Amino acid sequence: MTLQTFFAMGGYAFYVWSAYGITFLVLLFNILSPVLLRKQLLRQLSLRQKRGNR
Amino acid sequence: MSVFPDAVGLFFHRSASPPHFYALADRFIPWLTVIFVVLILAGLYGGLYLAPSDYQQGDSYRIIYIHVPAAWMSLFIYVLMAIMGGIALVWRIKLAEVMLISSAPIGAGFTFIALVTGSLWGKPMWGTWWVWDARLTSELILLFLYLGIISLHGAIEDQRNAARAVSILALVGVVNIPIIHYSVEWWNTLHQGPTVTKMDKPSIHITMLVPLLIMAIAFKFYYLIAVLQSAKLELLKRESGSQWVKTLLENQA
Numbered sequence: 367m368t369l370q371t372f373f374a375m376g377g378y379a380f381y382v383w384s385a386y387g388i389t390f391l392v393l394l395f396n397i398l399s400p401v402l403l404r405k406q407l408l409r410q411l412s413l414r415q416k417r418g419n420r
Numbered sequence: 421m422s423v424f425p426d427a428v429g430l431f432f433h434r435s436a437s438p439p440h441f442y443a444l445a446d447r448f449i450p451w452l453t454v455i456f457v458v459l460i461l462a463g464l465y466g467g468l469y470l471a472p473s474d475y476q477q478g479d480s481y482r483i484i485y486i487h488v489p490a491a492w493m494s495l496f497i498y499v500l501m502a503i504m505g506g507i508a509l510v511w512r513i514k515l516a517e518v519m520l521i522s523s524a525p526i527g528a529g530f531t532f533i534a535l536v537t538g539s540l541w542g543k544p545m546w547g548t549w550w551v552w553d554a555r556l557t558s559e560l561i562l563l564f565l566y567l568g569i570i571s572l573h574g575a576i577e578d579q580r581n582a583a584r585a586v587s588i589l590a591l592v593g594v595v596n597i598p599i600i601h602y603s604v605e606w607w608n609t610l611h612q613g614p615t616v617t618k619m620d621k622p623s624i625h626i627t628m629l630v631p632l633l634i635m636a637i638a639f640k641f642y643y644l645i646a647v648l649q650s651a652k653l654e655l656l657k658r659e660s661g662s663q664w665v666k667t668l669l670e671n672q673a
């Protein structure tokens with residue numbers, strides 16, 4: 367099987383690759399968003415703590 | 421006298437305390453990620469490359485490798501949330517509340533994936549993106565239940581009250597789960613009946629079945645990683661004034 371026929375998915379390339387692409391984006395979002403929000407929260411909390419200690 | 425041996429009881433008691441849970445999550449996440457990556461690569465390779473085309477549907481059927489595992493996850497996570505809701509209502513365990521609300525966006529994500537990939541599969545095979553049949557409609561209601569839980573939690577200021585309201589909603593909504601599962605048997609739907617869960621004789625070939633099961637297990641590991649990440653955030657939000665968070669901040673600075 368050539369790479370080209372693999373990506374063509376027997377003529378269903380649009381449907382198959384959109385399905386996999388959207389899935390990938392949703393799964394990525396649900397991991398990245400809590401990680402980034404936590405980093406942001408930790409930064410805010412440690413700033414507040416430093417001010418409090420002064 | 422406890423039903424569980426002391427060591428087990430101690431493990432759960434300690435694991436359920438926020439600082440221990442936070443540390444435990446940190447320790448498990450790298451291992452879970454390694455297992456997830458191996459499984460997802462194997463599943464994708466098996467499903468997109470090794471498995472043969474379907475004799476009727478050609479290569480469009482390959483959407484099954486995300487559609488079906490995502491649909492299973494959408495039900496599985498909801499049932500877990502209802503169980504967490506029950507535990508939160510009866511025993512007031514803070515971690516159960518945290519796990520319940522942390523699971524909601526992940527469950528909503530899988531429900532959305534099941535609906536969208538189903539639509540992308542339905543268009544070439546059924547000739548339509550959407551029909552109001554029992555399976556599709558009940559799955560759409562599941563998405564609204566997840567979104568309802570998320571917005572209800574966001575709308576109530578007090579954490580404990582929010583958790584109680586969300587637990588009740590999760591428990592009430594669980595009636596939708598058997599409706600989704602049996603919808604293809606109770607009603608004459610466009611959506612096909614089960615092919616895998618007929619355990620006596622699954623009507624799917626082994627080279628197609630194995631990647632499907634690998635993907636299903638990979639999605640379970642994904643859920644564990646994602647729920648631990650959200651739970652860490654939720655715990656920090658709730659416990660931002662507590663001593664263990666202060667210690668955590670001092671240690672990382």
